[in-house]
Amino acid sequence: MDRRSLIKNAGIAGVLAAGVAPAVHAQATIRWRMTTSFPKSLDTLYGSAELFSRSLRAMSGGRFEVTVHAPGELVPALGVVDAVQNGTVEVGHTAPYYFIGKDDTFAFGTAVPFGLNSRQMTAWMTEGNGLKLMREFYAKYNIINFPAGNTGAQMAGWFRREIKSTQDLKGLKFRIAGFAGRIMERMGVVPQNIAPGEIYAALEKGTIDATEFVGPYDDLKLGFVKVAPFYYYPGFWEGSAQIDVFINQKAFDALSSEHKAMVEAAAAQAHVDLQARYDARNPGALKQLVSQGAKLRPFPQDMMNQAFKHAQAIYDETSSKNPAFRKVYEDMARFRADQNLWFRFTESTFDRFMQAQKL
Structure with missing residues (x-):
């Protein structure tokens, strides 16, 4: 009997019993x-x-x-x-x-x-x-x-006290990660790098005065509104x-x-x-936070302008010292310029119109 007939007539059990291995091999887990x-x-x-x-x-x-x-x-x-x-x-x-x-x-x-x-x-x-x-x-x-x-x-985060100008940032202990910490440091903030699971305790004890995290849904679960009622936006460090x-x-x-x-x-x-x-989930969570006492505030315009200038200076300084950083930053910056040109005519205009409507 040839191999094809054997497989057809004997089935898999017969094939294995006859010592003829099928072509499919089971992969290890x-x-x-x-x-x-x-x-x-x-x-x-x-x-x-x-x-x-x-x-x-x-x-x-x-x-x-x-x-x-x-x-x-x-x-x-x-x-x-x-x-x-x-x-x-x-x-x-x-x-x-x-x-x-x-x-x-x-x-x-x-x-x-x-x-x-x-x-x-x-x-x-x-x-x-x-x-x-x-x-x-x-x-x-x-x-x-x-x-x-x-x-x-993202949102800019939770603050124990109101921020009316850049002067109110002096000495503020702010849990903030990445390059944003360096920008805020130049504006008088004392940045803190704290793991997500440790933020609430630090804010509650006064180890920090403010924290950024993500946005309403996570912030509601973490309970920041209980210890720092001022909720600022935008998180310009995380578009x-x-x-x-x-x-x-x-x-x-x-x-x-x-x-x-x-x-x-x-x-x-x-x-x-x-x-x-x-x-x-963020829209419903934001409504809940406001009902629990969150005070929504935009960052002052002078603060945004200063932060933007500091950011550009930091990128220039870092690029001059770190070739790997410069290579990625220059490519990202070129891509961003083209994207913002396009979004200005489409996404942004449409978004502004729709957000102004009472639906």
Whole structure:
């Protein structure tokens, strides 16, 4: 009997009994660990990591398992880069700008003051040079990144006292991450870098006078309105804020092409889902915060103008000292100029009109 007849007539059990192996080989189960910078209480940010994990499990039929770990379970919230770089974990989930202490170029992975909005950021990453340039940079840390979410434009945060001019910023202890801290420092602020899960206690005890985080939905869950009633906008340092999945380069290289495609697809799903969650939930949360005593305030115009000037000066200074930063910044700035020209005629005009209507 030939091999084809044997398979047809004997079925799989007979084939195996006859010692004729089928062409399909079962792949071994992959088990990775992911550490995130965000606490479990934030079902948006932490939930983005969980969605990434669920997607991989579903696409692989349960053969690609990524367990998600909150800050402190494996490494601290701000230990993500070291853990992924060293292979302590295979995957990290974080806001890259938390790590500008290592290199200022990390800031572009999340946001820079007066940078891109969320649509522009995604366009720069996927159709511009953003992803290419950031991967070149992360390669020095044995990391490959995948965009995995965006918060959209953020609020400026919660303040114990009202800010009427830049003079009111003098000596203010403000929890603020990334380049925004440097800008605010030049305006008299004392910036503080505090992990998300520790912010409320610091604000309640008076260790800090103000904090920025994301926006109404997360801020409502974190309860900041109870201890700092003045809620300012806009968060000019985060016209958008991207979250990344960081993967150890050696671990990623060891994957099959199918599993690499699954990783990319899972990150893309998380990327779309995160901003959709924020856009859907922030309006109702803002109403609740106002009902609980939040006092909405715009930043004074003189403060915005000064902040913009300080930002440009800082970018020039940093570019002169850091070639990697300069390379990414110059590309982003060119992309931003074209995007803002286009948005001025379409998105912005339409948005202003619609927001003026009483619907």
